[in-house]
Amino acid sequence: MSGQTVAVAARHGGDPFIRAVHAVSTLCGWVAAGLLVASLLITCQMIFVRAVLGQSTIWQTETVIFLVIAAVCLGLPYVQLVRGHVNVDLLPLMLKGRNRMIWAVLLKLVTIAVIALMAWYSFDVLHQAWSRNWKSPSVWAPRIWPVWAAVTVGFTLMLLQLLADFLALLRGIDQPFSLETR
Numbered sequence: 001m002s003g004q005t006v007a008v009a010a011r012h013g014g015d016p017f018i019r020a021v022h023a024v025s026t027l028c029g030w031v032a033a034g035l036l037v038a039s040l041l042i043t044c045q046m047i048f049v050r051a052v053l054g055q056s057t058i059w060q061t062e063t064v065i066f067l068v069i070a071a072v073c074l075g076l077p078y079v080q081l082v083r084g085h086v087n088v089d090l091l092p093l094m095l096k097g098r099n100r101m102i103w104a105v106l107l108k109l110v111t112i113a114v115i116a117l118m119a120w121y122s123f124d125v126l127h128q129a130w131s132r133n134w135k136s137p138s139v140w141a142p143r144i145w146p147v148w149a150a151v152t153v154g155f156t157l158m159l160l161q162l163l164a165d166f167l168a169l170l171r172g173i174d175q176p177f178s179l180e181t182r
Contacts, residue, residue: 013173021164022081028157029078035071039064059140066147073154077161083178092177101169104176108166115162119155126152 046060079085095103126148128134135141168174 011168011174013168013171015167015171015173018164018168018173021077021160024157025077025081025161028074028076028154029081032071032075032078035067035074039067039071042067059142062136062138062140062142066142069147070150070154073151074157076154076158080158080161080165087177089177089179092179100176100179104169105166108162108169112159112162112166115155115159119152119159122148122152122155 042060042064046057046064049055049057049060092100092103126145129143129145129148134144136144165174169176
């Protein structure tokens with residue numbers, strides 16, 4: 001393998017759809033970061049209430065769990081945008097030209113199908129949680145549809161980011177596997 005290859009963040013190439021999806025994915029990254037900071041602050045408050053004040057906590061643990069789930073799911077499109085997912089680049093690095101492109105298209109289509117299924121089924125669970133008024137079995141007993149809403153929105157926006165990446169790949173705006181030779 002000649003040359004050094006580096007994965008780069010997704011490009012929009014001036015395409016308004018791709019640029020809009022990138023903006024939404026970036027916003028999701030900021031929201032996810034904010035949710036993680038909020039969960040950290042609530043965890044600190046919970047520790048203070050338990051350790052210093054000697055009181056019990058009711059809502060903090062579940063709130064932190066819900067916030068982290070929302071942060072992870074809403075952060076999916078941003079991580080896809082910046083190519084932050086774990087990759088095994090051995091085969092893409094070995095393939096050249098047309099074969100690399102075919103492999104990239106195939107993997108992108110499979111990924112789109114899997115994420116579309118995740119979005120669809122998370123919407124189904126969201127609908128059930130909403131219509132059946134599901135609540136957590138804890139003492140606090142919050143409704144759980146907001147968590148499923150975050151899961152559904154996260155996977156749906158991840159799907160949108162993948163579609164934008166696929167469009168950029170097909171139009172030649174982005175390279176297969178976002179690999180550039182230096």
